[in-house]
Amino acid sequence: MVRRRFYDWLSRYYWFVGLFDDCYKRRALELFELERRMRFLDVGCGAGFVLRRLAGRALIFGVDSSCEMALSAGRRSGAHVSCGDCFCLPFRDGSFDVLFCSFVFDIFDFSEQKKILLEFSRVCAPSGLLVLVNNTRGKGVFFLLSGFYLMLVRIFPKVLLNKPIDGFSVVESSGFAVKKRKVVGFTEIVVCVRDTE
Numbered sequence: 001m002v003r004r005r006f007y008d009w010l011s012r013y014y015w016f017v018g019l020f021d022d023c024y025k026r027r028a029l030e031l032f033e034l035e036r037r038m039r040f041l042d043v044g045c046g047a048g049f050v051l052r053r054l055a056g057r058a059l060i061f062g063v064d065s066s067c068e069m070a071l072s073a074g075r076r077s078g079a080h081v082s083c084g085d086c087f088c089l090p091f092r093d094g095s096f097d098v099l100f101c102s103f104v105f106d107i108f109d110f111s112e113q114k115k116i117l118l119e120f121s122r123v124c125a126p127s128g129l130l131v132l133v134n135n136t137r138g139k140g141v142f143f144l145l146s147g148f149y150l151m152l153v154r155i156f157p158k159v160l161l162n163k164p165i166d167g168f169s170v171v172e173s174s175g176f177a178v179k180k181r182k183v184v185g186f187t188e189i190v191v192c193v194r195d196t197e
């Protein structure tokens, strides 16, 4: 609830704030093929950067727990965007061929991430894709710098909500299999395929 109010407030500025990590979302979109008939869902779509980019390329949907963000994303992208929670998505089983989730999964702790993956697995079609873009510790100098960022996260937990995580180890024990993991600076892109059973 507190987070939702924070994101409702942030929605006024997010069209600008979200530009800073737009390059990672673009990189992630290059890692898989999208066809016109495919159903694509951006979970925690924020101001709708990804939805705008994909307009006309597939059947595009967005969902965000902040109704203000959802409104803003719908207005800016023209996609179908609903207000809803990633723990309980307002869609039927197997509704989507691709689930995309950037800088949302890393807001939650390990046990919450497991629950979210179960929900993702429910709405994802068999052999469908899950693409996660998360904050991570990175390599070399990025590893050291992200240690500093982690310290800031502990000091300002109400503002710096995204924490560095290792999406690979969480996803490995879920209904998805990791196909690719790319680390760029402080960001990981994890492309996974849903198991067929």
Ligand SMILES: C[S@@+](CC[C@H](N)C(=O)[O-])C[C@H]1O[C@@H](n2cnc3c(N)ncnc32)[C@H](O)[C@@H]1O
Residues within 6 Å of the ligand: 003, 004, 007, 018, 025, 043, 044, 045, 046, 047, 048, 049, 063, 064, 065, 066, 069, 084, 085, 086, 087, 101, 102, 103, 104, 107, 162
């Ligand atoms: C850091 S922003 C990322 C927005 C967008 N994905 C991007 O990369 O620009 C996090 C987004 O996740 C949304 N969010 C937070 N908790 C959520 C939840 N439980 N279910 C769905 N969306 C959620 C927030 O409202 C916010 O729009």
